[in-house]
Amino acid sequence: MTALTRDQVRVSRRISMVLRHRPESAGLTLDANGWVPVTELLTALRLTRAELDEIVEKNDKSRFAIARRDDGADWIRASQGHSRRVGVDLDLPPAEPPAVLYHGTPRENLGSIMRHGLRPRSRHHVHLSQDVPTALVVGRRRSADVVVLEVHAAAMAAAGHVFHRSDNGVWLTAVVAPAYLSPKPTNQ
Ligand code: HQG
Secondary structure: OOOOOHHHHHHHHHHHHHHHHOHHHHOOOOOOOOOEEHHHHHHHHOOOHHHHHHHHHHOOOOOEEEEEOOOOOEEEEEOOOOEOOOOOOOOOOEOOOOOOEEEEEEHHHHHHHHHHOEOOOOEOOEEEEOOHHHHHHHHHOOOOOEEEEEEOHHHHHHOOOOEEEOOOOOEEEOOEOHHHEEEOOOOO
8 A cells, every 4th residue: 555645744743633642633523432424524624535545545553433324424433542621432342452552752761661651641531552563663763762661560450450452553551650660771
């Protein structure tokens, strides 16, 4: 599959911004679960359906999901990453996590994270990756000097902490206490 063009990446970022953080900036209102009619998004962002479909299909992380309702209308939402200020509930079922998940973060955050745990900050959840390469990509959005933390997810689940898996494979949980975290030695 070919990658998005630079222009398409720009539009994709704008869609993420609108669907996750600032729907009102495009005059849109999300429903309780984060969905908006595709036709409304197209009008608001002056896109054609073909342009939107290409961006959704080629998106490197499948950030957006489109679902058809009983009346035949298509609705779209971001699969994860919403700001807390946007009061949506993705309504994902609890999911049994693998033994270990990963979180990539700038090294400068490490001291604070090992003292206070992983916090969702401005988002609804702490975001965790299925594998180390993905965690490195997430961390490198912010810094060249990234540390990957192992999250002892199965132990957390056994202690009653709830996990969800977004439609695009990101693991979500409320917070991760320091006891469940160990920094991976940097040999990558
Ligand atoms: C850090 C992207 C100090 C945390 C990615 C992270 C992901 C702490 C930052 C998704 C801390 C929050 C989310 C503490 C957490 N002390 N720093 N106690 N607790 N942090 O962007 O996980 O490309 O909200 O380590 O791929 O980086 O947008 O979270 O560095 O899936 O689709 O605070 O965003 O997806 O940053 O990324 P973020 P994240 P997209």
